[in-house]
Amino acid sequence: MGIYGPLGTIGLISPPRTNETAMYEAMQVVPEGVSWCLSVLGMADHSAEEYKKALAMVETCVKELVERKASAIAFGGIPVITSQGPEYYLQLAEDMSRYAGGAVPVTTDIAAVMAALRELGMQRITIISNYQDAILRRAIGAFETAGFEVVASKGLHLSLAQQLSEGTFDQPFEMAMEAFNEHPDTDGIFFSCPQxxxxxxIDRIEQATGKPVVTQFQAISWWAMNQLGIQRPVPGFGRLLAQPEAAGKR
Structure with missing residues (x-):
């Protein structure tokens, strides 16, 4: 584990070559004493060729994160994962565990999100994303294959470069409220893409709608703390992380 992570370090495999918003967001949803270690796959944009090259780097990234004493490792990249099929995340987790030699727990962001949704009783979900249509459709297909009902979805249809540079603070809230007003019977909202x-x-939307909200980094943080037995609340970032018993119980 790293100097800033005496309780644990989450190793994150991130597809984009360049990260900005994502890393700031990640640091918000862990308690003091938990850190992140980032390993990137070098993906330049969303395309079949870029996904192929990114997946070819996973073994290297996992092994490097193990060498750097990551306490748990998560692959973050729903577009890459779902490009290989709606249940590919299961195979990817098996591959990652093998690459890690069983030394640390591993997961994918989509698996962590699904576990968080089930923890919060979210069966009928709304998906909000800045993904392009084809990517959003693949994500919806993966959740439906896993048994969730997607009652509503909204996307911004941005390229990877636009995702990294053109988001505003109010966009997620406005999109969530629009979707909620159209489908108030949803069990909760999942924001796909941490970029x-x-x-x-999260808290703002939960207070406005009365519904739970899940994001990828929030779910990865919750999963990692469960795996590492870290019972520390992270207030201000939704029901999932609000209570000390929400982490470290499994």
């Missing part, structure tokens, strides 16, 4: 400012909107 735009979502985590600071």
């Amino acid at each position: 735009w400012p979502v985590v600071r909107n």
